Amino acid sequence: MNEWLYVGLFFIVGLIIPAGAIGAGWLFGPKKPNPIKQSTYECGIEPVGEGWVQFKAQYYIFALVFLVFDVETVFLFPWAVRLGQLGMFAVVEGIVFILILVAGLVYTWRKGMLEWA
């Protein structure tokens, strides 16, 4: 049988049990909504403006840098698994692969993109 079936079961049961707990809370808890209770919390004063906040572009830059490194490291896992059986050639290959990416990190750093300003 496919081993992923068990992982699928974990997903399903992992959703059912918290849903059961929240359902129990919904069952036992009082339900008396009123406009003041439902208003969003801003330290007790009345909410100002809308809940949408426009973000710094810096978040996006970090997410971009992250994406590139994420893909790179995922590529390295099959290499790491085989490393024990492979010769020096494969080790050098992996190191070249990492160095090229580290060059990217250094470039980003030098350009000042890693500053939170």
Added chain:
Amino acid sequence: MTGEQVIFLIVGAVTLIAGLMVVTVRNLVHAALWLVATLFGVAIVYTLLNAGFLAVVQVVVYIGAIAILFIFAVMLTRRQAAETGASVNPNWLVGAVMSVLTFAGLVYLLQTWSGFSKQAAAIPSGFDAINQLGNALTSPTGYVLPFEVASVLLLAALVGAVYLAFNKK
């Protein structure tokens, strides 16, 4: 029908519906979340094909990184831009016709392929996909060059992104 086929049909249908929702819902954050559902459906299809490594990578890269990037990009805009405005442009009909034609073409091409109606052979026991992948990526007779080129490609992507962001400032 086997159990796997039933699961495949359900997952396939949900994935398609989610994909349709991505392009039709008005709210951009909802569209991004539907995109996550679509990508997750694709990951489940990979597991049905016994491609576990690929499924996990799909979740790590597409849901963990690309979907997050999308949501960050949406949050950089103002609310009006994210929730109003037309969700289709005048060319949507042409686009729909083109995609139907492409799909029909793909189905036609696949039909001429001999493996289309055959059951896939069972995977031999003791077969380790990750080991094979590692071998292919590192052996000189395999895909060493594409492996290194992938690194250069990622570097180019990073430099390009930084350059664009830098110039905007």
Added chain:
Amino acid sequence: MNFWNDPLKVAADWLTGIFTGWGMPSVGANVLVAFLGVLMLITILMVIDIFLVWIERKVVARFQDRLGPNRVGPFGLIQPFADIIKLMIKEDTTPDGADKVVYNIAPLLSMMSVLILWAVVPLAPVMLGVDLNAGVLFIIAAGSIGTLSIIMAGWSSNNKFSVIGAFRQVAVMVSFEIPMLAVLLIPTIFSGSMGMNAIIQSQDIWFIFLSPLAALIFLIAAIAELGRAPFDLAEGESELVSGYNIEYSGMKFGMFYAGELLHAFTFGGFWAIMFFGGYRFFGLEKVSPFLAIVIILFKALLGYWVIMWVKYTVMRIRIDQMLAFNWKFLTPVAFVLVMVTALMNALLRGAPSWLFITGMLLSNVIVAWVSMEFVRSAARQEREKVEGLKQVAEAHH
């Protein structure tokens, strides 16, 4: 094969026999038995989670020179049940303008992303859950779902604090995923597999002795991934009140809270699996699976204790400090460590084990020392710059 040696198989065979005896097809019976097994494991986890609340409160009390819960039951042991009853009878509010569907799914996903991690945890040599050959990456994949749930919770609450908190948290989580992925390559290199059980089986010498630096980086990245102090700027009580879960009440909040504690405990477990031999302890695990479970849970608890120790000792850091620390220090060090480890692993292949351990340990010490030297010189430059600015300012006076 008796119950003492392989309880899971005995129980599964017994149940399958019963179900097929009722005329159920064998595939259906197998799936049902697997379902019951998963249900049992997750229920036990939730019970452990309840006691984690008690442990956390007791430990934080000791750190702060208090007694902690001590009224309800012996040593306050019944306190967490009182907590749960309180959470359950609280009103479940939904803020105005919230995105109802997303708002309700988020706590479920948050808890699920923690529970599915246990699918790949090997509890004993014969109790593996699922021995995925991509087990190491599975941790990161489950973390991605957790990240998503935090964005969903923050965005759907229609509250400024929660959105800011969620985005900070996500920035932390995605940033520290890189050093974590990088150091996870190191146990993979040593064991030649990404499966959790293979990693444990190859730890005749615990990997902490081969690569203490990797263990340290994994711990730091794990704490960041958990969003616990010093990386709890997403909660930031002093400015964001409570961050992404500010609008949640009752059991939904309970899911976030319980999820965080179980997540910390789980990462304690992964720390033990990757670097402290998992369920292995001088051959004791071979005596009985029950003993192996006790060993791994004890090690996970120790890891959890270390995470708490850090939490109640260190102050919260700002987001710019956090990102600079990750991208300018931790990530480069992690990648250098991977390169050095790969190189040393190839050079020392076939060497006697004492030489292998010494070589690895030495290379770790050198990497750590060189990176500390870099930090020292960077700090010196920073100080000189500040001093220079001060002098300029004084000259203007």
